Amino acid sequence: MRRGGVRHAMVAMTACGFFLTALAACGGPRTEVRHGDVPRPGGPTGTARPSPTVKPARVPGVGERMWRRVPAGTRQVVVVYGEGKNSPDSTLVLYEKHGTAWQRVDSWAAHNGKQGWNPNHREGDERSPVGVFTLSDAGGLLDDPGTRLPYTQDEDAFATPYYWDEAHWHDFDYVIAIDYNRRPGTRPDDPTRPQGQKKGGGIWLHLDHGDGTLGCVSVPESAMEYLLRRLDPKDKPVVVMGDKAELRA
Structure with missing residues (x-):
């Protein structure tokens, strides 16, 4: 049940980078590749030659420089493709790794910082940080929708102040912390x-x-519910985020 009308005035110290005083940041089926599935030519005696080392494919639109920052063992990647360095508009896509290939699971329209992106994010710049960050903790105003991530439900900590515009009243019904300058x-x-x-x-x-945020990434409620239920700590989920040009570099 949604909470409407007068909202709690108390808000989390870090709610989407909002300190009330100063803070401004606001698939298809699995394909298993077995050893015997890959033909390996034999030598004169029929002895199999070693298979060449094949580097796993990257997700689309992410260059080698950024991809090197994705931790080994990661099998879930959320990519936020920003429309431009100074744009608040973006697209969020979830990819999962099956075998050595990355498959697109789903995508949603999204928003990032009002002023766009910053590889050197600073408090109050109204830009989202560019980079690769782990996703380890979740929470919100509403009850746990069934996530595998550690979830903190707190009606006081995640309630927006009563004086915020009504459009923001449900911003923090569900949240997933992006591990930028925080303790996972x-x-x-x-x-x-x-x-x-x-x-x-x-x-x-x-x-x-x-519209744009003070630094967070926002998506429709259906997307948040889906991500919360889909992301799995054993797959070491991360978010790769930035404007398209920066991601490709």
Whole structure:
């Protein structure tokens, strides 16, 4: 049941990078490739020659420089393709690895920072940070929808202030913390900033309100519910995010 009308005035210290005082950041079937499935020519005595090492394919639109930052063993990648360096519009796509190939699972229209993107994100710049970040913790105003991620449900911590515009009242019904300048393994609103306050923080995936954010990435409610139920810690999910040009570089 949604909460309407007067909302709790208390809000998380880090709700999508919003400190009330200063913070401004706001598939198809599995294909198993077995050893015997790959033909290997034999030598004069019929002895199989070693197979050449084949590097797993990258997801579309992500260059080698960025791809090198994806941790080994990752099998779920969320890519946020920003329309431009200074644009708040983007597309979020979920990919999963099957065998050595990456398959597109689904995609949704999304929004990022109001001012676009910044590879050197700073508190208050209203831009989303560019990079590769793990996804380890979730939470929200509403009950756990069935996620495998650690989930913190807190009506006070994730309620938006009553004086915010009505369009933002449900922003934090569901959130997934993007591990930018935060401690993985803590609730999304944990205020710790390992790189210091000036680097910002509180960067989340959360519900969309129709326009740019202060640094977070927002998607429709259906997308948040899907991601929460689909992302699995054993697959080491990460988000690769930035404007398209920066991602391809």
